Amino acid sequence: MKYILPRLLIVVLFVSCYKDQSIFIPDQTYTINNDLFLSRFIAAPTSYLVNLQLGKTIVHTSENMIVEIPYEGLIDQQGEVVEGEIKIEIKNFSDKTYNLLRSPRLVYENQLIFCKKMFYISLSQNGQTIFAKNLFLYI
Amino acid sequence: MKDVNENTNGNSQLFSSSDITNNTNWHTENNDNFEIKAQNWSISNAESVISFYGYKISIGDNNNWYCISDKLSGESPKNQQISVSFDAIINHHNTIAYFVSDHYNTVVKLEDNDKNRRFNLTFASLKEPISGKIILLSQLGDEIYHFGMTNVVLGKDETINVKSEPKDIKDIKAILTSL
Numbered sequence: 514m515k516y517i518l519p520r521l522l523i524v525v526l527f528v529s530c531y532k533d534q535s536i537f538i539p540d541q542t543y544t545i546n547n548d549l550f551l552s553r554f555i556a557a558p559t560s561y562l563v564n565l566q567l568g569k570t571i572v573h574t575s576e577n578m579i580v581e582i583p584y585e586g587l588i589d590q591q592g593e594v595v596e597g598e599i600k601i602e603i604k605n606f607s608d609k610t611y612n613l614l615r616s617p618r619l620v621y622e623n624q625l626i627f628c629k630k631m632f633y634i635s636l637s638q639n640g641q642t643i644f645a646k647n648l649f650l651y652i
Numbered sequence: 653m654k655d656v657n658e659n660t661n662g663n664s665q666l667f668s669s670s671d672i673t674n675n676t677n678w679h680t681e682n683n684d685n686f687e688i689k690a691q692n693w694s695i696s697n698a699e700s701v702i703s704f705y706g707y708k709i710s711i712g713d714n715n716n717w718y719c720i721s722d723k724l725s726g727e728s729p730k731n732q733q734i735s736v737s738f739d740a741i742i743n744h745h746n747t748i749a750y751f752v753s754d755h756y757n758t759v760v761k762l763e764d765n766d767k768n769r770r771f772n773l774t775f776a777s778l779k780e781p782i783s784g785k786i787i788l789l790s791q792l793g794d795e796i797y798h799f800g801m802t803n804v805v806l807g808k809d810e811t812i813n814v815k816s817e818p819k820d821i822k823d824i825k826a827i828l829t830s831l
Contacts, residue, residue, distance in 0.1 A: 539792040544745040550791055551748075554825050569697040579704055581695055607719075611828040613759035614750060614789075617669055617717055620760055621678045621724060623731055623776045625806075628757045629664065630707060630720040648711040650718075651693055651704050 548615075555615040558604035558633050565596055576605040578632065579651040586647040587636065599638045605652065607631040664688045664707075665723045668715040678719070688720060732778070734806060736762060736771040736786055737813045742798060743769070747790040749814075751806065752831055754783045762786075773806075781807035785831075788814050789824070799824045 563572055563582075570582040580601060587595040606612040607630045613619065616633075619626040630652050636643045666688050667678040688707060695702045707720055736749060749762040749771035762771035771788075788800035800816035 537792075537796075539741055539746070539796070541743060542745065543791070543793055545748070545791045547748060550789070553821060554789075554828055566697065571695060571697050571700065571702065573702065579695055579702060607757060609829070610752060610757060610759065610831045613757070614752075614761075614828070616719075616759070617671070617678070618761050619719070619721075619758045620775065621667065621680065623774060624724050625758055625760065625775055625778070625782075626667065626678075626719060626721045626724070627753075628719050628721050630718075632718055633716055634711060634718070635716050644714060645711040650709045650711055651695065652706050652709065652720075 551615045555612055556604075558602040558635070561601045561603070562598055563601055564598050572601060574603055574605075576603075576608060578603065578605055580634075581649040581651070583647050586645065587643050588646050589638065589643050590641065595638055595643050597638070599636060599643065602633070602635040602637075604633050605631070606633060663723050664690075664720050666709065667719040667721065668713065669717040670713075670715045671717075679713075679715070730777050731774050732776075732807060732810075733772055733774045734786075734804065734809055735765075735811045736773075736788075737769065737811070738771070738788060738800065739816050741792070742788065742790045742816055744771075746792055747771075747788055747798075747816075750787045750789075751804070752785050752787055754785070756782065775806065778807040781805045786812060786814050787828075788816050790816060795821070797821050797824060799827065801827065 559575065561572055561574065563570060565582065568584055572580040580603065585594045587599065589595050606616045607628055613628065613631065616631055619628055632650070632652055634650065636645065665680055667680045669678050671677065690705065690707050693704045693708055695704060709718055744764040744766050751760045751762065751773055760773060762773045765772050783805050786802050786804050790798040792798060797819055798816040799819040800814040802812060802814045804812055
């Protein structure tokens with residue numbers, strides 16, 4: 514009888530060791546940055562450096578969109594016409610469904626928006642945002 | 653998925669926005685005289701001529717985001733809602749939830765409801781139910797990802813539970829790519 518308890522303890526110890534496993538307890542305050550998080554899955558817009566022509570400037574993107582910039586079609590933040598090299602960041606978000614995860618919510622006044630085409634475009638020169646006075650995009 | 657080459661001309665609407673916050677303020681042209689349609693275009697400068705079939709959009713007003721969609725009804729019908737519950741291991745800080753339609757090109761980020769641990773989507777009543785998936789993307793720490801996905805029918809289901817499990821980022825990307 515005096516050996517039963519020690520033997521039982523050994524069995525319990527063995528069983529508990531056998532079921533040894535790590536338990537992951539997440540930090541409940543860990544907060545993700547949505548845009549940084551989504552950038553792991555969805556590529557950012559593509560950048561194009563473009564020299565504005567004296568006439569019309571045409572940029573044909575790798576995603577088969579065309580940007581048409583008429584002469585003097587862009588202005589800076591002071592309202593002056595932009596000349597020289599500019600940067601166009603552009604992406605077609607509608608060619609693959611999962612790209613839309615990184616787009617604005619497709620809801621307007623609670624109505625679901627069924628998207629045929631969705632794109633993002635941003636224009637800058639030397640790091641400063643510039644604006645379209647007269648610019649067309651074909652998609 | 654609906655495509656520009658389908659015969660949906662005359663039934664399109666243009667939305668534009670300058671931001672991408674949770675409450676994106678889409679602007680749209682509600683004027684019946686404003687028409688946007690796909691057609692053949694000839695684009696030329698001194699160096700080249702390009703023929704292109706698609707939509708031509710005038711860019712302006714400091715907007716960065718543009719969306720061409722089926723024309724909305726303009727009515728204000730009754731709202732419906734779907735409420736999504738989830739595992740205790742994830743929360744609103746480490747998770748983003750979406751509805752992804754199976755047959756339409758639409759994806760909607762769900763809204764947080766921190767009080768009752770739910771993600772919600774409120775939407776105007778649909779002409780017919782829309783099948784799709786609820787997706788939960790979670791990051792619980794450095795390189796620790798969880799993923800959950802469950803079928804759902806908007807306009808029919810009102811509450812749904814989505815189970816999440818640990819997944820490698822490559823596996824998550826593969827699933828998203830297949831949507």
